[in-house]
Amino acid sequence: MVIKWISQVVVLILVVVGLAFFAAQAGSNLRAKNIDTSWRFLSVNPGIQLGEGIDVNPETGARALWVGMVNTIRVSVVGLILATILGTIIGVARLSKNWIVNKLSTTYIEIIRNVPLLVQILFWAAVISNWPELTHGAGPIDGWLIITNKGIGLPRIFPSIGFYQWMVVVIVGAYVGRRVYNKRETEREETGRETHALVSGLGVVLAFAAVGLLIHPVFGFLGPVFTAIGDFVGGIPVFVVQLLLSAAMVAAAALWIKRFLDNLRTPAGLAKLTDDDIFRIVFAGFAALMGIVLVFIVWPGLSAWLIHSSRDFFHFLGDKFEWLRTGRPLDAERPAITQTGRFPNFSSSGLVITKAFGALLFGVVLYTAAFIAEIVRAGILAVPKGQTEAAGALGLSRGLALRKVVLPQAMRVILPPMGNQYLNLVKNTSLAIAVGFADLVQVGQTLYNQTGRTLEVVAIWMGFYLAMSLLISVIVNFFNVRLRIVER
Amino acid sequence: MDEKREQLDWVAAAEVEGEKPPEVPPHGPVVWARENLFSSVGSGILTVAGLIVALGFFKGMLGYIFGADRKWDAVATNLRLYFTQAYPEDQYVRVWVAVGVAMALAGLSAAIWRANGRITGYKLGGGSFGLAGGLLTLLLLSPFSWRARLIYLLVALVFIGIGQYLRSVRPKLEVPALGVIVGTLAVLVGSLWVVPYGKHTFVDGQVQPPRPGTVAMTTKLPWTVMLLVMIVAYFVGKAVRDKVSPGLAKGLLSAGWMLLLPIDYFVILRDPALDYGQVFRVDVPIFLAFAVAGSAILWWLSSPHRGEIGRVVAGAMVIGAGVFWLAAAFGLSVRQIVRIDLVMLAVVALAAPTFAGEKAIRRKFIIGWVVILALVNYLAMMVNTPSTVDVPGSFPLGGFSLTLLVASATLMMSFPIGLILALGRTSKMPIFRLLSTTYIEVIRGVPLITILIFFKIILNLFLPDGMVLGNEMAAILGYSLFSAAYLAENVRGGLQSIRKGQYEAAAALGMSTPQTTSFIVLPQALRAVVPPLVSGVIATFKETSLLFIIGLFDFLRIGYVVVGGQTAFVGSQRENLLFVAFIYWIITFSISRSSVQLEKKLGLGER
Structure with missing residues (x-):
């Protein structure tokens, strides 16, 4: 011992x-x-130009890194959605009884899975480079779909002036719709009559959205409210926030210890604590203590930063609202080509998938989809056939059986590895550096080449990706807990 | 197998007795198509759509590959660059020796592990049909001349004939799988003697005066020798396998595989210039001293009557070795090898109680110590001797050989680290668990590329004065520490699958914790996680392509940057990438396929 x-x-x-x-x-x-x-280096002008993003000429190092983070998140989110859809389709196709569909999806998976992602990304970049030159009037459908060696131009829909005021109506509608849905669901369960819960719930939301198009200027009154909240938050002394943070950490530690001890409680009283248990308890307390030290001594700027950013957030919201301000909530525009300097180029209107973004997105989506397909297949196979048969015997239609019996059970198997794949996708976007897409890693590299701050940049990279990993695990865990078999 | 035979016997018996054999369900191409392609309207639509997609894909792909303006010359001309970068031509025999050692080991292993898989005629026939189908697809969808198509058609017909013969006449014929593999290799090597593949006109991006011979002509002799080495090794192995104990033979071969990489790289490919005076004055005496003194200490420690005092002595040795190691940082100048040997001795001493017992076991333990010591000292000597092979740049290898080196070194290094991390994470000791968990989660949360950049750019800042790590070595270290975290998670899965009863039974037998772990838990745990471990190997192999990003001349960089940048082959990037992808694909695909075989052999999922 x-x-x-x-x-x-x-x-x-x-x-x-x-x-x-x-x-x-x-x-x-x-x-x-x-x-x-x-x-x-975070607060001086690095003098670098970025390939794309919300700000191509960032004024400070921090701003440059922020642009990189936004780009990483942008490609990750688009990639997650597309990879999930494509992967599910291929996974289901692999289970198809149709020979040719089955073999096609198997071929896809075996080819894509066994070639390094980096090679695939570079290959897509080379393929895009060989598309037609960018000229005026280029593309299969001029003004709507433009496919050139500089990227793809598409029409885009974007939030416009009245968007935030309209969103308020939609959020209220979503709340009411949810209530309607729950009520109808309960009614159906009690009476057994079909009440079309989903349709009526969605209908309520849509009705609110439609009405909101007319009445949204009224909600401009929220602007001064948000500004006032912002002013109030900005006036909170730093000390109070530090105290609140510390209290939250102490409370979290205490709660954790209490739950830990509750778990050890047996009918015969508290089980004897092992060394290990004592270590855990001490460690929880120690972590809270370290948190307090961090808040008060190591990083006092954290609290000030929290105050400033919440104030800025509310002020930002305040600016978006104005009493009786009218304007379309959503707007759309088509891609166009302009002459900048000697060469024609995409103008800022429309949705432009640049070459680098496209190569990265194609590579990451196609690659991850192959892995997701295997997970989906394994998940569906994991549901015993008897479940489908039993559902059929109870008189459920095939669609209903799939929705209410098979998928909920398959999801339980699918979700944890799916979370892993999402994580991998986010991390794999860092390969953007090979095709020059301005993601966090690429921007960071440009930045440390300019300033020589390699250590700091690597620390920021790691912090960002760890935070993303944590975020994804929290989200996946949330759903995982909800799906878990409730045992006695 | 037996069951099937029994069934057949039963059918035969039924026939003899005049009863009707069970009715054979209707079969044939039409029935098959109706069941698998057109079972319903929806299925029929899917089939047509799928056919259109498949035809479009293959036609586009083949049209691209065999298009007239493809620059496959870029690949054919640069094969040597692709595989060994600028390894000097007059020393090239070293590369072949390095490959030959691996071939010999492969042949020996096939014999010692009794690779006696058999392929039935029915399966061979299926393979033959598959080949014919591939050829037919080729000739239908590729932009070939009519003459070439005719030749392909004839070859396809031959294969169809062979397939039909094997399937209908000799379906129960059994051919050794090894024979099929060696036969295929022999056909490939033989084709080198017939068809002069490849060109040699360009080397290193410069237009060189045309030299006699093509890639096929210069490599046909070495490849033939390689094949013969493998075959001879197989028969040698077959001859000796009954004369030595299987445990010893397998152990020696495993050790051979482990040593293949360092020996190939440090001894054969680097060709160190040994100073024999130095060797006999310094290196040999150090080795002898450690062998004799170490053996004595270990013999004493592994005595079954030693008890707690043995542990205390071993612990003291570990601390002493650590202090001695750190002392070097403060100016104590001792040879590095002495420090390494001391640490090794201390670690082996810690393991001594595990091997305490009968004299025979203790003797084996001592022999093991001397062998490991000899190998480490020999390799350290070779590593520290400067290379005589004159290569441009700082590293003798590049291209595929570098990729292979990094991948295998990573696998070898990450395995022990990952094992320790997994044991730490599942251990009951909280501080070990905390340390391993933190390490694993942090490493798994960040992308590999950030770790590689960290190791390439920053690592040297952290090293003591005068110690410099080459880019390649830094990359290997980064890869190993990264893969170790993933490997640890896989192994943890296996460790957690071991039932509590196993631990209790081991404790009942009086085994200590290290003994339980190494003889009871780990063998079962590792066996259970073979599939994820193989996936890990594949992932690591694919990840070596990231060497490209940190600027090393790996397989991908040679193809994409070096060959793609040669003035003669401007714009050949897609061809080069396809070639690189193809080689990666072949290797990863065969690993994943053989892992399926291995799973079957181990009987995973059956118990």
Whole structure:
């Protein structure tokens, strides 16, 4: 027993000493090379131009990285949706009894899965480069669909002036629709009559959206309200936020310990705590303590930052509302080609999938879809055939049996590995660097080439991707818990 | 198998007794098509749509591959660049020796592990039909001349004939699978003697004066030798396998496979210039000292009566070795190999109680120590001796050989690290669990490319003065630490599948925790996770393409940047990428297929 603890402590000390040794070494090496670690590069103009994004000439390093993050998120979200749809179709096709459909999807999976993603992305970039030149009047359908070696132009729909005011009506509609849906569902379960819950719920939302098109200017009164909330939040002293954060951490730790002890409670009283349990409890308390130290001493800027960004958020909302401001909530525009300098180029209107974005998106979507297809197939196969037969015996139609019996059970098997694939997709977008898409990694590389702040940039990368991983696991876990078999 | 035979016997018996055999359901192409293609209206529509997609895909693909303006010359001319980059031509025999060692090991392994799989005539016939179908697709959909199509048609007909013969006349014929593989290889190698593939006019992007011979002409002799080496090794293995104990033979061969990479790279391909005076004055005495003293200590430690004092001594040795290692950072100048040997001795000493027992076991333990010590010292000596092979750039390998080197080194290094991490994460000791969990989750949460960039650019900042890690070595280290986290998660799955009863039974037998782990838990756990481990191998192999991004001359960079950038082959990027993708595909696809075979052999999912 004693030896176990001694060995653990020795290893812990070795790890800490080793890390400290490396850190000290890095410090002295950096000093020898006259490099100082500082985060100042985040607030000076890096003088770089980005390939695409919400701001191609960022004024500060932080802004450049933010543009990169937005690009990463953009390609990830589009990729997640497309890969899920394509992967599900292929996965179902692999189970088809039709020989040719079955073999086609198998071929797709076996080819795509066994070739490195990077090779595929580069291949798509090479393919796009060989599409027709970008000229005036280019594309299969001029002004609607433009396919050239610089990218693809599509019409786009986007939120316009009245969007936020309209959204308020839609959100209220969604709430009411949800209530209607729940009510009808309960009624159906009680009486057994078909009440068309889903249709009526969606109908309510649509009705609200339609009415909102007419009455949304009225909701402009929310503007001053948001501005006032913003002013109030901005006036909160930093100390109060620090206190609140600390209290939240202490409460979380206490709650965790309480639940942990509750789990150990048996009818005969509290089970004897092992060393391990004590360690966990101590560790939870220690983590909360470290959190408080972080908030008050290590990073006091965190609280100020929280205050500022919430204030800015509410002020942003306030600017979007104006009493009786009219305007279309949604607007649409077509892609166009303009002459900038000597060469024709896509104008800023319409949805333009650039070459780099397209190559990355095609590569990531097609690659991930192959893996998702296998997961979907395994999930459907995991539902015993007896379930379908039993549903049929109860008189459920095939569609209803699939929706109410097979899919809920398949989802239980599908969801955890699916979350892994989503994570992989987000991480794989970092290969953008090979085709020059301005994602976080590419922007970061440009930035450290300019400023020499490699360590800091790598730290930001890791922090961002860890946060994304955490976010995805939290979302997947949320659904996972809801789908889990409820046992006695 | 037996069951099937019994069934057949039963059918035969039924016939003899004059009873009707069970009715054969209707079969034939029309029935098959009705059941599998046109079972309903929807299915019929799907079939037509699928056919259109398939035809469009294959026609487009084949039309592209065999199009007149494709620059496949870019690949054919640069094959050497692709596989070994700029390895000097006058030293090229080293590459062949390195390959030959692997071939010999493969032949020996096939014999020792008794690769006696058999393929039935029925299956061979199916393969033959498949080949014929492929040829027919080719000749129908590719832009070939009519003469070429006729030749393809004839060959396809021959294959159809063979298939028909095997299927209808000799369906129960059994051919050894090895024979089929070697036969295919022999046909491939033989074709080199007949058809002069490839060109040699361009080398390294410069137009060189045409040299006699093509790729086929210069490689036909070496490849023939390789094939012969494999065959001879197989028969040698077959001759000796009954004379030595199977355990010993398998152990030696496994060790051979483990050593293949360092020996091939450090000894054969690098050709270190040994200074024999130095070797006999310094290296051999150090080895002898550690062998003798170490053996004595280990013999004493592994005595069954040693008890707790043995552990204490071993622990003290570990701490001593660690202190000695760290002392070097503060100016104590000792040879690196002495420090390495000390750490090794301490670690092996920790394992001593696990092997405590009869004299025979202890003797094996000591022999193991001396062998490992000898190998490590030999390799360390070779690694530290400068290379004599003169290559442009800092690294002797490039292209496919670099990809292979990084992949296999990563696999070898990540396995032990991943195992330790998995044990740590499932351990009952909280600090170990916390450390491993943090490591695994952090590494799994970030993309590989950020880790590779970290290791390439920043690692040298963290190293002590005077210690520099080459880009290739830094990349291997980064890959290993990355894969180890994923491997640990796979192994953890296996560890958690071990029932509690196994631990309790081991404890009842009086086994210590290390003994339980190494003799009871790990063998079962690893066996259970073979499929995910193989997927991990495939993933690692595919991930080596990321070497391209950190600027190393791996297979992908050679194809995309170097060959694609040659003035003679401007605009050949797609061809090069397709070739790279094809090679990657062949290898990963065969690994995944053989893993299915391995699963069957291990009987996974059957118990």
